Amino acid sequence: MSEALLKLVGVESGYLRRLSVLHGVSLEVAPGQCVALLGSNGAGKSTLLKTIMGLLEGEPRKGEVTVRGERVAGWATERIARAGIAYVVEGRGMFPELSVLENLQLGAFHRRDAAAVRGDLERIYALFPRLAERAKQPCGTLSGGEQQMVAIARALMSRPTLLMLDEPSLGLAPRLVEEIFGTIRSINREGTGVLLVEQNAAQALAIADYGYVLEAGRLVLEGGAQDLLANENVRELYLGVGGAHASDAFVKRKRRWN
Amino acid sequence: MAGLLQALVSGLAAGSIYALIALGLVLLYRTTNVLNFAHGEFGLLGTFVAFTLLHGAGLPYGLALLLSLLAALLLGGFNSLLLVKPGRAALAVGLGVLAGALAYGLAAAWWVTALVAVLTGVLAFARLEPTARTPNALGLIILTLGVSLALGGFYALYFGTDNKVIPPLVPDVPLRLGGAAVSQLSLLTSGIGVGLMLLLWLLLSRTKIGLAMRATAQREDVAKAMGLPVRTVLFATWGVSALLAAAAALLLAPTTLLSPAMMLDPISKGFVAAVIGGMTSLPGAILGGYVLGVLELLVGVYLSNEFRASFAFLAVLVVLVLRPHGLLGKPEVRRV
């Protein structure tokens, strides 16, 4: 088996040198694999992605992050990105004054194959007709969901080897969520590794090969996507099934794995 | 009538310098969101280098100018990397440089300076905690203010505070134009200003790197995460902006005499011009420069010389109340 696309070993990370959020996280994304990362609010999912991207200076304070066997700790964020990682940030990360088209062009900044880029743009527009309509509109004035489309499309434009998405379904209408997950799946089928951070566990696990559950900075559960879907706790806390009514869930809210 | 024509011509001449300065300020603001208080000092470096090369080293004129522009470019670029947006290594180097400057100020012996600089740099690199070093917008402005003071102090110390004479780029023989005398120097200045504006405008709106520059200005973290060459962009914008400052200072110095305080007034006029035109618009910078130049002349000649600045301020206020983002500037995109 070829080496992992992305591998984290015992990563500890946090903010401002004092606050620690992740306490020894190890996970792996194999080439062409689709991995889902679940976890409740404040578990540290976004922190994990930021740490991988080298956006937190001086982090990880312990442990190792390797991309295709190379240790990337200490690399500049730009360099990590150029190693083939596309990252859809939480909160969409729009360049508000730039038009939709310009945002998409930036996604393809490092690509030299102009013809293929044009082809990809067509595909994107087919997938999100809304964006074709609004190609000239400054992103800052788009609706929340439209912005989310731009963020995902922009990442796709770079033809990454690893696609990391932080809550791509945030603020998207159900039909679009389905379409987007379908797209992610097909891109994954074409060989792109995917690390998917999601709250929408049902859909995420539906397209993932493998899943991890992060709680309070620790991985508490991992396994094949189907196994997780069947797990009692996952069903209750992430899928909202298991017969609980809203009030019951409220009463049970303190319940956690440990 | 000839008087009015001459006033217009002279106003445009003054405006051409303001425009050039405003262009540098706007370029930087648009691409980094920083209002650079050290713009004048960046420009002065070029001029002092030119002076030294001409009088000390006796280099030919053209070469001296070229080298001095290069010096300004490097100063601007390194300033951004070492001080304004430093990484850890850069911060260590920057702190070393600063500690060196401190030592130089206190002791003025080169070996002490070098020793302190190197020691601080090494120590900083080894021990510095990489906290989130993100000064807010005002903090960045104050940082450039510090750079301005330090550089200005350094020039005074190193080059002296006396007035220095620098030969003009072109012999300033006026051309006659329908009863008005037009300065060749200001024609040249206008040409340089408009030409550079067009070039920069093309760069920003038509090229990939220009797109990256605009993106970096809006969300630096996202630009980094997308692999855009953020550091290169920062180096380039600060460098080019400093180069514009140096061009303005070199054009101005022959008439106003070169001294560390020379750029104070033109720079503040440049700020005003940039704001009139709109801080986000390159053509606006040029327009603002000419508007301010002509406005000052007309007010001074026909209204009141004593209250020229006050009237100019009033006019600016009127412009801003009517167009809060300047003549050609666009409001920030904002929605909830």
Added chain:
Amino acid sequence: MRLLERYEQDLQHIKDAQGWVLLLGLLAALVLLPLVAPGYIVYNVTLFFVFSLVAVALMILVGFTGQVSLGHAGFLAAGAYTTAYLVSVGWPFVLALVAALLVSGALGVVIGLPALRLEGPYLAIATLGFGLAIQQILNNWRLVGASTGMLADRPRLLGVDFFGDTPFYFFTLVIVGFFVWLAFNLKRSHVGRAFVAIRDAELAAQMSGVDVARFKTLAFALSAAMTGVAGGLYGALLGYITPESFNLILSVKFLLMIVVGGLGFLPGAILGAAFITGLEVVLSAQQNRSQLLFGVVVILIMLLEPRGLYGRWQKVRRYWQTWPL
């Protein structure tokens, strides 16, 4: 660590015994200072009082509502000239000071209204222009000595002559102390909250019922009025005022104080005023190196502690509070 039992306690400026000890100690030191320190120290500390009032006023405007002003020297000048002129025509000093407050406050409203539409660099340049205009008007106004300037007398009231350094020191201390207390009151009240809310998220503030236009103008007026009072004291401290003393550099210096001290925090304004005033005194003996050194110190602070001296102080305090954890 002490638990708070009542909401009132949470609202108190000083929440525990340690704070009281600190405050009383500081007050005692300030009262004793002129009795033991040489005159130049007394003068410099008085200057620091005056500047801290300006810094606190500027903090309300810039630090809280996020409206940048590069024209506070103008408000200071308005206050100084109003006071000096009225005293010279026979008004009692304190009354003249009240007039200074009103005049500067009114100017604050005048400049605050067009400022409503402006932000960022546009506002900075508009206020800069205001500062220059004030300077220029004074420079050409014969009544107040035009460019030559005018004498500014120190107060005489209730039979006490505040001409001497020590009496004037106490006079300034009381007045500045009073206004700083007001500023602290303002900060913890709904007004202070609204100011900060406008800075952080203007639209959301509106949705919470904050009349943004009213509060922005209010911030300008309050800040200008307090600066006017400081101006009256400043003139009297100097004894002689000229328009050129109220230049852009002074405005920039005030901005420097609040940023170096810690933007957004009132104690930061006072720390910043102390730091900058002190630094200038120390560096004035450094001859032609002083500017270089001043610049380098400013850069170092901004690089090592972007949140200013107050931020550093908080870190140090937190360190000791959690020590030896």
Added chain:
Amino acid sequence: QTPGVSDTEIRIGSFGPQSGPAAAWGTVMTAIGALFDHVNAQGGIHGRNLVLITRDDGYDPARSVAAVRELIDRERVFALVGGVGTANGLAVMPIVKREGIPWVSPSSGSSEFAAQSDGLIFATYTNYEVESALMTRYAVQDLESERIAIFYQNDGYGEEGLRGLEREVAALQEAGHDVTIVDRVSYERGETNMAVQALRLRGGEADTVVMYSTPGAAASLIAEFGRLEYTPRILASSTLLDPSLLANPGMQGALVATFMRLPSVIVGEGNGDPIADEVFNTIVVPYAPEAAQDPFRALAGVGFAQPLIVALEAAGPDLTREALLEALRGISGYDEGLFPNLDFTEGYQGNNSVMLLQMTPEGLRPASDYLTY
């Protein structure tokens, strides 16, 4: 025990801008230091060394006051010398008087210092009002100027020049001369663009322009004149005796005032006054080489301090402030220093004369004798 005087030292204070826009004036203090070093090298004064203690005030009056406070309270200086700036000096005056500190040569051309001396302040700087009046008189009487305009900096300095001009023109008109002031054109300190002023001056068709400005402003104005092809006769205040202007083609033929002897470095090789040359070569060059870049301000500094040295010598070994003041008041017709014919027996303005020099491609040429008001 007199403050500032010990068996080995006499401590003298001075203040002025060494940073900021007016930093060029810092040279004055540097040069005073050079003179002190020179005197000390010769054995000091009655066996005591002179110690100069300076403070940078950045040209800010608030800081000048702070500086002088510190000089008096902490450094315990015996006397003050120099001290740049009109507003700065006026702000400092109350303390000086309260503490009874002798103050020699405030470096400002304002007449206020001599007028309000109270027996403590000794002005050596020919004040600008006198200078301007003398220049005007010369222009009208000897050069037959009829339409005079003034170009001045809108501050205390320029105002004095303006006042001198106005007074003198009124007097001349009284005496039957056909002369008018056609325009009074000011600029703000620090401004660099003089297009408005040039247009105004040309529009007024003045045949003579009196300049009370900084060298930079003068250079800008002259450049604008060149563009407008306007060539009036120029009379310039002593402040414009700056090396940077001497070679300026537009300034050739201009008359510039001086209230002190000038060395060859300024007026051109071989034309220098021997006393000034000696001061420059034996004091400025060896003791303050960096100040030699700016010979005019350097010499002015030495000139400001010379009367202090003379008086300290004369005050004898039992040095007290009273003795110094007595000695200063006794200075009469002192002619070996840079200021010709210094005299405090009549009043506290010790120097009241100026000489006009003409700028020529070969250097400065005397155009008049010393004129006295």
Added chain:
Amino acid sequence: MPEAPLLELAKVTLRFGGIQALSQVSFTLREGEVAALIGPNGAGKTSVFNCICGFYTPQEGEIRLRGTRVSGLKPHRVARLGVGRGFQNIELFGTLSCLDNVLLGRHLHVRAGVLGALFAPRAWWRDETAQRRRAEELLELLELQPYRNFPVLALPYGVQKLIEVARALASEPRLLLLDEPTAGMTAEEKDEMMFRLLRLRAELGITLLVIEHDLRVVSRLAERIIVLDYGVKIADGPPGAVQRDPEVIRAYLGDTRLAEVSA
């Protein structure tokens, strides 16, 4: 005469240049109703909120609150009329603590003026402590006490969403507008939020208009659903009927999803 409805939109049309964000949208809300506004992305849901709050001024049509015309009023005036709002992209006062954010929500109810704030007389103390008590009660109610003194900037997304709700509630609105209050939450957290909203509704009797994409939440929370598509209202009615509406299914739900929801 029957009381005027709490909220009434009549033929509201909003354009941005060539973009028609809302066309002729009309609906009314009764006092005490809980309604959901749904629709595909970019349909104009947030724009409806922005029109009500006075951030956008519709080119045509009218908006009334209890009969008072609000179109054209400044947002703070609308807030005074009893409208509270939570934002889609969190708009908190980032540097203020959680408590201060909620206290700011009480701004409308502060009786002290500027002079009171400056000189802090007795009356001010009474007033301010009363405001605090209300704010603390709300924190208690929404279980936000653990975050009381933290600057909200660094809190997790879900907590921030909750603070938005708390702040909006603090002003004691009669009409509460929430824009995707459960976005970015796990199923469990969504349940909690739903539970809280229902409880608030029961206890305070406020009228709620919620924009939400999660139909599980919508169908449990709302008694009525309004559907927008391309700026046009395409459906309006009780959840069951709306979810069966073929138009809604086509525009919004997509077919696979349908089975799941109706199950």
